Amino acid sequence: MYYPNPQLYHLNRDAPYRFKPGGVIAVEGQDLTRAMTRQEVRARLGDQECEVKTLDNTHLYCEPPETQPMSEDDGNELPALKVEPTVVYRGSLHVLWVFYRCSTGVL
Numbered sequence: 080m081y082y083p084n085p086q087l088y089h090l091n092r093d094a095p096y097r098f099k100p101g102g103v104i105a106v107e108g109q110d111l112t113r114a115m116t117r118q119e120v121r122a123r124l125g126d127q128e129c130e131v132k133t134l135d136n137t138h139l140y141c142e143p144p145e146t147q148p149m150s151e152d153d154g155n156e157l158p159a160l161k162v163e164p165t166v167v168y169r170g171s172l173h174v175l176w177v178f179y180r181c182s183t184g185v186l
Contacts, residue, residue, distance in 0.1 A: 085113065
């Protein structure tokens with residue numbers, strides 16, 4: 080059966096997303112569960128896994144590592160959040176750049 084590709088929306092197109100360790104990142108979208116389950120989607124933040132906690136039709140929630148991961152892009156110091164299905168690889172979506180905040184400011 081064919082389903083249209085799910086759509087994920089960028090959190091902020093103009094500036095990096097500021098993340099406080101201990102929280103989750105919520106990504107909005109459309110038709111997220113029509114063609115995949117939580118177990119069939121992978122989220123990566125830089126060079127590390129962002130554990131997908133919940134996936135419903137309009138939201139993906141993932142728990143990032145406690146410390147800021149390294150960027151996989153040599154031209155940027157900030158890690159990017161990328162989301163992709165694991166069943167049929169059709170590419171990934173770069174959702175946002177992420178700043179980690181700590182008690183002394185931005186890491």
